[in-house]
Amino acid sequence: VPLAERKLIARIRRQAGRAARTVLQGIGDDAAVLVPPRGHELLVTTDFCLEGVHFRRDWHSAGVVGQRCLTRGLSDIAAMGGEPIAAFLSLALPRALPQQWVDGFFAGFLRLAKRFDVTLAGGDIAHSLTGVLADVMVVGSVPRAKAILRSGAKPGDVIYVTGRLGGAAAELQSLGKADSSAQKRRLRMTPLPRVAVGRGLREKGLAHAMIDLSDGLSVDLAHICEESGVGAVVNQHLLPIASGAALNQALHGGEDYELLFTASPRAKVPVEITGVPVTEIGWITRERKVLITDLMGKPKPLKPKGWEHFNSRASLGDTHL
Numbered sequence: 491v492p493l494a495e496r497k498l499i500a501r502i503r504r505q506a507g508r509a510a511r512t513v514l515q516g517i518g519d520d521a522a523v524l525v526p527p528r529g530h531e532l533l534v535t536t537d538f539c540l541e542g543v544h545f546r547r548d549w550h551s552a553g554v555v556g557q558r559c560l561t562r563g564l565s566d567i568a569a570m571g572g573e574p575i576a577a578f579l580s581l582a583l584p585r586a587l588p589q590q591w592v593d594g595f596f597a598g599f600l601r602l603a604k605r606f607d608v609t610l611a612g613g614d615i616a617h618s619l620t621g622v623l624a625d626v627m628v629v630g631s632v633p634r635a636k637a638i639l640r641s642g643a644k645p646g647d648v649i650y651v652t653g654r655l656g657g658a659a660a661e662l663q664s665l666g667k668a669d670s671s672a673q674k675r676r677l678r679m680t681p682l683p684r685v686a687v688g689r690g691l692r693e694k695g696l697a698h699a700m701i702d703l704s705d706g707l708s709v710d711l712a713h714i715c716e717e718s719g720v721g722a723v724v725n726q727h728l729l730p731i732a733s734g735a736a737l738n739q740a741l742h743g744g745e746d747y748e749l750l751f752t753a754s755p756r757a758k759v760p761v762e763i764t765g766v767p768v769t770e771i772g773w774i775t776r777e778r779k780v781l782i783t784d785l786m787g788k789p790k791p792l793k794p795k796g797w798e799h800f801n802s803r804a805s806l807g808d809t810h811l
């Protein structure tokens with residue numbers, strides 16, 4: 491049985507540690523007090539992390555769930571070229587949940603927070619009548635007018651992605667195939683948000699438009715094209731597919747948390763940023779269609795296929811705003 495709410499908050503507050511310079515007041519008052527760096531604008535993002543939709547307790551350990559809840563928000567800040575400052579966590583827990591699970595969740599959450607110098611600065615805890623429900627808000631900042639938006643892609647731009655694609659989807663599928671009663675296989679993959687890459691791109695002024703790959707390449711590239719009023723051609727044989735992943739998983743699988751950005755064909759985009767490979771995968775077009783060329787070079791439409799996390803009726807899917 492989870493500790494009483496007050497006891498739990500006191501414990502989380504101890505674990506969250508001292509507030510950083512940008513967080514004057516964290517947990518323990520009616521609202522947090524944040525001081526963004528001088529000359530910066532604020533970035534705010536919020537994401538659900540719901541049991542049965544985004545994770546399963548039999549597939550994901552408590553620590554992995556805690557880490558992934560925060561990864562989603564940090565990845566959004568990275569995709570703006572921003573610096574994360576503070577996180578806010580609203581958590582609804584079933585009464586029957588072991589306290590050990592809650593401790594594991596916070597251990598994973600706070601380990602990642604510490605790694606990215608983010609303060610858990612507030613939130614709420616309630617009882618859930620169904621599964622574990624988490625809503626994570628992350629506040630970040632970016633120098634004035636320097637945020638990298640989805641809307642800046644221009645015809646002729648080259649499209650790049652960081653890292654490798656499809657790995658998260660491939661791992662989830664392999665878990666789905668495993669005999670759950672015979673062996674307790676757990677998800678091991680815990681992608682890290684590309685905050686340093688986003689910062690590097692912003693500092694160098696290289697990217698015209700950027701998005702993080704949370705819902706899958708086909709969906710997230712369509713967002714860039716829609717917001718920018720352009721189209722795109724993806725060159726299939728250039729895609730950096732993760733080992734063990736299929737083409738479909740690289741195109742439509744979510745939760746890789748890599749970055750996709752566009753840059754002028756004249757920009758000197760390095761093949762690696764902060765140790766993360768950067769791969770050219772296609773180009774932006776004036777015609778507002780998203781196409782993919784196969785190995786014969788013949789283009790066909792690349793339809794956005796929303797990634798459904800689990801092939802069960804419990805899965806509601808996910809529309810990421």
Ligand SMILES: [Mg+2]
Pocket residue numbers: 565566569701702704
């Ligand atoms: Mg995003």
